Amino acid sequence: MMTFSYYPGCTLKNKAKDLDEYARLSARALGVELEELNEWQCCGGVYPLSKDEIATKLSSVRALMKARDNSGTLVTLCSACHNVIKQVNRDMLTDDYIATRVNNYLGADGQYHGETKVIHFLEMLRDTVGFDEIKKRVVKPLNGKKIGAYYGCLLLRPAKTMQFDNAENPRIIEDLIEALGGEAVIYAERNECCGAYVTLEDKDFAAKRAVSIKNNAESMGAELIVTACPLCQYNLKVNAAGGVEVKYFTELLAEALGVKEGFDE
Amino acid sequence: MSKQKANALREEILRISNVDPLKCMRCGKCSATCPAYDEMNYHPHEFVYMVERGAVEELLDDTSIYRCLSCFACIDRCPRQVEPAKLIEAVRNTCLRKQGANHFKADMLPGKLDPELPQQAVVSAFRKYAK
Numbered sequence: 001m002m003t004f005s006y007y008p009g010c011t012l013k014n015k016a017k018d019l020d021e022y023a024r025l026s027a028r029a030l031g032v033e034l035e036e037l038n039e040w041q042c043c044g045g046v047y048p049l050s051k052d053e054i055a056t057k058l059s060s061v062r063a064l065m066k067a068r069d070n071s072g073t074l075v076t077l078c079s080a081c082h083n084v085i086k087q088v089n090r091d092m093l094t095d096d097y098i099a100t101r102v103n104n105y106l107g108a109d110g111q112y113h114g115e116t117k118v119i120h121f122l123e124m125l126r127d128t129v130g131f132d133e134i135k136k137r138v139v140k141p142l143n144g145k146k147i148g149a150y151y152g153c154l155l156l157r158p159a160k161t162m163q164f165d166n167a168e169n170p171r172i173i174e175d176l177i178e179a180l181g182g183e184a185v186i187y188a189e190r191n192e193c194c195g196a197y198v199t200l201e202d203k204d205f206a207a208k209r210a211v212s213i214k215n216n217a218e219s220m221g222a223e224l225i226v227t228a229c230p231l232c233q234y235n236l237k238v239n240a241a242g243g244v245e246v247k248y249f250t251e252l253l254a255e256a257l258g259v260k261e262g263f264d265e
Numbered sequence: 266m267s268k269q270k271a272n273a274l275r276e277e278i279l280r281i282s283n284v285d286p287l288k289c290m291r292c293g294k295c296s297a298t299c300p301a302y303d304e305m306n307y308h309p310h311e312f313v314y315m316v317e318r319g320a321v322e323e324l325l326d327d328t329s330i331y332r333c334l335s336c337f338a339c340i341d342r343c344p345r346q347v348e349p350a351k352l353i354e355a356v357r358n359t360c361l362r363k364q365g366a367n368h369f370k371a372d373m374l375p376g377k378l379d380p381e382l383p384q385q386a387v388v389s390a391f392r393k394y395a396k
Contacts, residue, residue: 015383
């Protein structure tokens with residue numbers, strides 16, 4: 001069994017327990033153990049873009065250091081955590097201004113220079129397990145169900161840092177859907193913003209975004225939308241109420257692998 | 266605002282954003298791709314040329330700075346690597362870093378909670394709207 005360091009993040013311990021649990025159950029069924037980091041801290045949800053934001057990057061760096069000292073690779077699942085931690089890792093590797101100041105803060109805790117490899121759970125499925133292998137392990141195929149992958153922003157952009165997939169024409173979730181026996185539905189707004197945290201500032205604005213995305217997916221024939229992000233899920237489900245169901249991709253995976261019943265809500 | 270103060274703010278915004286507005290060729294792609302375009306009085310391309318000519322006061326006082334979704338679309342799709350979102354963030358930070366200038370406060374939260382709201386929304390809102 002392969003073991004990776006794993007960073008769940010705050011939402012996966014609370015409102016998005018299902019996103020986390022289905023991932024762990026599926027990983028185990030595929031021969032991968034996700035070893036949760038000790039005493040991880042919240043990533044803050046959004047990458048701080050300003051050059052002089054240092055303290056807001058420390059929680060990510062501490063997680064990265066722990067992962068470096070464990071397996072060297074850190075697996076993330078929540079899109080927001082993945083985005084923040086991966087962008088901070090790039091800063092530590094390439095930006096002397098930021099790396100020097102962060103390391104000054106860390107002091108006796110040690111030094112960090114971007115050594116850890118950060119991968120999303122989906123990349124682990126594609127590159128470590130392999131979609132062909134997953135296809136062989138499917139016991140309850142999705143029987144051609146039409147499913148729209150919703151990527152949102154944070155898995156894909158900024159593309160040169162995330163290096164996740166083609167940011168304007170991604171395939172990774174579609175390939176997973178097809179490996180599980182579903183039919184992937186391509187629609188234009190699958191990589192446009194769901195409204196994100198603006199739901200707290202201006203709910204009507206957030207709802208406009210979510211409704212537009214959902215309508216677009218439905219108009220292309222989607223019977224279900226899958227996401228990797230608790231906030232995308234919330235906006236599409238609550239701010240764009242009605243219409244097709246929205247689920248985490250990990251639930252679909254656990255279902256197809258026949259391990260879904262292992263989740264005790 | 267005096268010209269001197271506006272200039273000092275402009276320098277501050279350029280420093281913390283690390284953006285060079287002179288690289289902009291005014292193609293407008295950033296605004297064309299912005300999911301918050303309809304909700305903004307000043308749009309991403311306007312942030313670039315307004316900061317460039319020191320018209321920062323209008324930007325600091327406008328709600329447009331709280332409409333950016335951090336979707337990174339303008340960062341990725343800018344053909345000149347100007348990255349306007351960094352400028353919008355720097356203007357917002359310049360505003361929020363003043364004492365008592367938090368746009369989102371803890372006592373506003375209870376009225377906005379609902380049973381399904383993920384923690385991620387709350388931490389993200391505090392990061393974007395408060396210091």
